Amino acid sequence: MFRRREPVPFAFIAEADSFRSNVTPPPRERASAGQIAGRWLVGLTVIAGLVASLVIGMPALSIDQSPGHTQRSQASDHH
Numbered sequence: 721m722f723r724r725r726e727p728v729p730f731a732f733i734a735e736a737d738s739f740r741s742n743v744t745p746p747p748r749e750r751a752s753a754g755q756i757a758g759r760w761l762v763g764l765t766v767i768a769g770l771v772a773s774l775v776i777g778m779p780a781l782s783i784d785q786s787p788g789h790t791q792r793s794q795a796s797d798h799h
Contacts, residue, residue: 751759
């Protein structure tokens, strides 16, 4: 058995270099049409939610710079 000359705290690390598995993993199963459609729907829903939040939130973030549109308090109207 192959041994390293330098000390290694764990024996399985020292032997891991020479270990090769002869077991092949099973082939990856393909997603069905329903699973692919479901993933697309979830992705589109997330993207649509982000776009909708931007569309709804943009008016609140914009600064109104029209000169005739100024806010006055009601107390200033009643001297």
